[in-house]
Amino acid sequence: MNISALTILTQAGVAPDSALSSVVSMRDNIIGMTQAAEEAVLRPKETGAFPHGLRAAIATRVARLAGDEPLAAYYLADAGHYAELSVPGEPGSQHQELAAILSFVDKVANQTRDAAAEDISGLRMAGVADADIVRLCELVAFLAFQIRVISGLRLMNGKSA
């Protein structure tokens, strides 16, 4: 396994040939599929309403909401002209049409339990297609997973150090 191409291992600082590396290697398949999932939500062939740069900006924003600045920096590199959206808060006038999308992202990311039917009907009324609502949820939901695997691995890495 090439560790340098695997986001969860590089972000958690899992060194090749370390004790932790041999522990996680039992789940090589899962680590590989996690990388494939990152590709599927950050850099899909079918982007729907969310081009790759916007997805990267949303990922940066979600990483920041989770307090993970190193992961935020990793995603920010691909955000291009959407970079301003990576800062939690209202979007500037240039991207005002994305305000509803971003407030939905923030809620699903960090107030998950409060998500309600009105949040979905609100997006539909704002003209977001059902397929795009699913795409947006998959992106935020995957990031919740990735952030927590990295955070757990960092704790394990600290323990074995």
Place this chain on the structure above:
Amino acid sequence: MTRVIHKFTRKIPEWRPRLVPVKLEEATAEQLDALKVTPSNTKVSDYVLTLAHDVESLSVRSPLFNAIMYDRGGMSREERELGALAASMVNRCIYCAAVHADRHAKLAKDESVTDELFANGENADLSPRNRAIFDFARKAAEAPPSAGPEDIDKLSKVGLSDEEIFDLILSSALFGWANRLMHVLGDPVSRREAI
């Protein structure tokens, strides 16, 4: 008549989508492949048909989900279910909590752990090992995640191997993902009574 369920239960509800799932007869070849629809298997849940709107994610998500919850070695399936349940309780995903509490009870051949968790939440009276597992998974599921070095130490102290700890990280994190689909895209509703 159906009603939306708001309380934790081990009785598995129906899941009612808040948007329109992909219609099987209109699915593309790529969607059918991800849905694993074959002439002998044409039953697909509304949940999976909803996720089929994003077929690239669905194609990688299903095998990843199965590997984290069912692959051999490492943490027992029963304890992975406890990790899944803890996350689902934090995110109040009633549907996920029901499914994984039910699986835990069946694998453990014991309903008392999940009864106690649903009755008393994070103050539940648990064995030291279940307590360490549940506390780590619960804190890891919070947003931002709040598990710290002391929570990992507790897992080691009650006897978890590093392989088991990694499996717990994976299973609780996986429900950070699953809850944000199931709880956000649909409602858990009581099953229609048979006529």
